[in-house]
Amino acid sequence: MKALLVCEVREGKLLDASYELLTFADKLGAEKVAVLVGSDGSVPQFDGRVYLADAATLGEYNPAAHKAAVLAAVEKEQPDVVVLCHSSYGWDLAPRLAAALKAGQVTEIVALVDGGFEVGCCNAKMRRQVRPAGGKAVLTVQAGAFAAAAPQGTPQVERIDVAADGQGLTFGGYEPAEAKAVDLGRAEIIVSAGRGIGKKDNVAVIEALAKAFGGELGASRPVVDAGWVDHSRQVGTTGQTVSPKLYVACGISGAIQHLAGMKKSDFVVAINKDKDAPIGEVADVLVVADVLQFAPVLTAALQK
Amino acid sequence: MKLLVCIKQVPDLESRFKPAADGLWFDDNDLAWRLNEYDEYAVEQAVQLKEQLGGEAELTVLSIGPDRVVEAIKKALAMGADKAVHVQDSAAHQKDPWQIASIIAAYAREQGFDLIFTGMQSQDRGSAQVGVLVAELLGLASATTLVGFSYADGVVQAKRELEGGLKGLVSLRLPALVTCQLGLNTPRYPTLPNIMKAKKKEIRPIPVADLLKEESLAPTTSFYAPARKGGGLVLEGEPSETALKLVNILKEKTAVLR
């Protein structure tokens, strides 16, 4: 078994998540070969071969050119699987590769089960096993599901040259994240509001609870998208990563992208009316209740 | 300008899921169904573009699935789509993303759409493959995970959401396809007059066999609930008692409450 690992570079730097691909390949028992569009300074450190296409000429985001670069490496190596991170880069590029190779794609793998790939579905409530039908397969792996390998060794670098045809698409650079008005990263206690609070007026109920705890208000994404809470309080992959001593999730289902931002919390309390909500998997205590009824009672109990 | 939006009907994610008899997907009895959230943003963006373009745009909505998906189609029509295609397939849930994309591409290829919108993924399967596969099959430029969109003179200016709040700016020359992410816009609620108007709009049925020529490349082989780690404590019951229990646990187990 041979795995071609598609590493990721952003603003000139290799992303650490690329090292998760090495771990995944080891778990598969596969020989590892890497490919990336980057520079000499951004190749992953491991004892193996690396195909390097030049980001300075191709651009960091140019899907058609990146596809061509990976396909050139596929041509040379004939891997059984092409593996990417399930990231904004990976989920954008993977289907392009799968289409070109007419290969089955498996998205967001969380585990390997005797020959099958396990993926989450139904908002992490259920799991599926997928077994690609012969030939090559294109895989994306869930962030954090396979702990990153330590950078180790010196790769043999081989350059690949492909044309930089953008196929109608032009990359115009990055827009930086908005400055954070609130640094949730330092908060010891965070009480977060999820969509389960129902409407904007109810944010006050969660705010009151946060205050009774002496903590900060956080939020899941739908609450932010709806404009109920400021973006600087969003917890998750596209919000802030937090590690408080206590995290209280109010009416939050526990989607992967939310968990990614709060799973380093020391102690997690979830308040959810659904006993099966996936947040229960990471909660030290799951209170099965209507948060709008329960939060005021808890607030009062804390104030005593 | 010809616009297409691809939509999927999904179950309410707050439902309890249990495997169906075939063990490959969930049992779809007793579920409430709705329009995939990501697709709502796609429909809204397409309708906004149609409004911007005035009379010269025509917006088609397409959905693959059993009879019930007509409900999702009607919602999109009531939001402002002009007409619809229902690819009739009672076994759509067994198709992999490659097959679903092939069906859409087979339809779209004949129609020559200038711009296609899809959600970035479905809420139930979460494969995030169909949109880009359709674009690749049709040879269109495409960009994923849009949280910003504007259009002028044959070019889409888009903002892609990357990790940690960073955004990637891209421009796409038509014909093109974009996949839409949460927060791209605020989807409108269909008004009663628009719901009534939608009833008169055309929904063209096409049997899936007319469009599907591909075998599955990534079949599901089993479907089940994740093994419960079962570490956490579950508290149920009367709120005031539960609240006291919780406060005591926090005092005992954490350093934040004393």
Ligand SMILES: Cc1cc2nc3c(=O)[nH]c(=O)nc-3n(C[C@H](O)[C@H](O)[C@H](O)COP(=O)(O)OP(=O)(O)OC[C@H]3O[C@@H](n4cnc5c(N)ncnc54)[C@H](O)[C@@H]3O)c2cc1C
């Ligand atoms: C690329 C990408 C990036 C993303 N980034 C983020 C991110 O940074 N942060 C983030 O949070 N999400 C992010 N998401 C979205 C994520 O997938 C989920 O959609 C989101 O986290 C769901 O938020 P929620 O749990 O508040 O809402 P829902 O999933 O709708 O859950 C609501 C919960 O509330 C419960 N509930 C309802 N009513 C009550 C009540 N009265 N009392 C108690 N409980 C109740 C329900 O049982 C349910 O569990 C991202 C998604 C994508 C695709």
